[in-house]
Amino acid sequence: MYLKSPAKPVGEKRMAFRDLDWGGFKQIQQLLTERTRTRFTYDAGVLEITMPLESHERLARLIELFIRILVVELGLKIKTMGSTTLDREDLLKSAEPDNGYYIQNYNLVADHEIDLSADPPPDLVVEVDITHTDINKNALYASMGVPEFWRFNGQIWQILCLDSGNYIEQERSPIFTIVEKRDLYQFLEAALLDEVAAEIDFRQWVRMKCDQRNNQTPQPI
Numbered sequence: 001m002y003l004k005s006p007a008k009p010v011g012e013k014r015m016a017f018r019d020l021d022w023g024g025f026k027q028i029q030q031l032l033t034e035r036t037r038t039r040f041t042y043d044a045g046v047l048e049i050t051m052p053l054e055s056h057e058r059l060a061r062l063i064e065l066f067i068r069i070l071v072v073e074l075g076l077k078i079k080t081m082g083s084t085t086l087d088r089e090d091l092l093k094s095a096e097p098d099n100g101y102y103i104q105n106y107n108l109v110a111d112h113e114i115d116l117s118a119d120p121p122p123d124l125v126v127e128v129d130i131t132h133t134d135i136n137k138n139a140l141y142a143s144m145g146v147p148e149f150w151r152f153n154g155q156i157w158q159i160l161c162l163d164s165g166n167y168i169e170q171e172r173s174p175i176f177t178i179v180e181k182r183d184l185y186q187f188l189e190a191a192l193l194d195e196v197a198a199e200i201d202f203r204q205w206v207r208m209k210c211d212q213r214n215n216q217t218p219q220p221i
Contacts, residue, residue, distance in 0.1 A: 011056035011130025011154060017047040022089055029085075039083060041135045042094040048135050052128075059152060060098040060128045062191045065199060066184060067101065067126075070176045073206040077106040081114070081122055086144065088116055093140055099126045103175055104147075121146045124175060130154040138167050148175060157181050178209045 017028070025042045032038050032049065039050045052060070064080075071078045081100035088094065100122035102109050109119050125146045127137055130153055141149045142162060149160040149167060159181065160167035161174060172180055183205075191198035 011053055011059070011128065013051040013053065014131060014133065015049050016134045017049075019045050020047050021045070022092060025094070039096040040085070040094065041096065041133075041137075041140070042092070043135050043140050044092045046134060048133060050133075055154065056098075056128050056130055058192075059130075059154065059188070060126070062188055062195070063126055063128070063150070063152065063184070064099050065191070065195070066187050066202070067099075067124075067176075069199065069202055070179065070206060071103065073203060073210065074176070074178075076103055077110070078103050079106055079109055084114070086116060086121065088144055090117075091143055093143060095125075095137075095140060095144075097125045097127050100124070101126075116144075124148045124150065124173075126150045126152075128152050128154070142167055148173065157184055178206070178213065 020028075020042075022042075025040075025047050028047065028049075029040050032040075037051070039052065041048045041050070068078075070076075079102040081102070083096045083098065084100060086095045086097070086100065101124045102122055104123045105120050121141075121144050123146075125141055125148070127150070129137065129151060137151065138149070138160060142165060145162070147162050149158075149162075150173075151158040151160065159170045159173050161170050162168075187198055187202050190201065
């Protein structure tokens with residue numbers, strides 16, 4: 001199943017630089033961050049600069065809403081990282097995803113600013129890549145040790161889970177086991193027409209699923 005769309009929109013503008021060392025990358029990043037709203041992904045000498053357009057930003061924000069609803073209704077805790085730069089100079093890798101989240105490891109990072117040299121990577125990273133990217137995002141986030149990576153290209157959603165250093169695609173998220181891929185597709189289709197109605201309906205659906213799960217759980221004697 002995939003999100004129905006008459007045509008794949010142009011979601012981002014991109015430019016790439018090659019054979020760029022870490023210091024050069026950081027200089028460009030600092031210069032452009034002060035003047036533009038670009039995102040930066042660096043992988044062993046390759047720097048990709050991304051300028052998100054409307055379709056990209058809308059889908060990214062709707063997926064963020066989808067996650068927020070699940071966290072709240074399931075009674076979980078969350079630390080939202082947004083597009084915070086995830087730097088691993090030791091790996092010569094850096095990324096600014098659409099969103100990163102600490103959920104399972106919330107208690108380890110809730111009270112301080114993240115330092116990836118000491119703290120674990122986000123439990124979940126989300127990227128919307130509608131247009132072609134020169135960076136192998138799967139290999140990049142796998143090398144950083146991100147346990148779960150969601151990729152969405154405007155039509156197809158991938159749930160990628162880390163297993164022995166590589167991502168394996170799954171039908172369900174290990175964090176949000178009550179939902180399947182089709183539930184995100186249905187939410188996005190509804191939200192692209194009416195965000196408020198989609199949120200209300202999805203909250204009610206999650207509550208119903210939670211009630212069903214609780215009723216099936218054996219009660220202690």
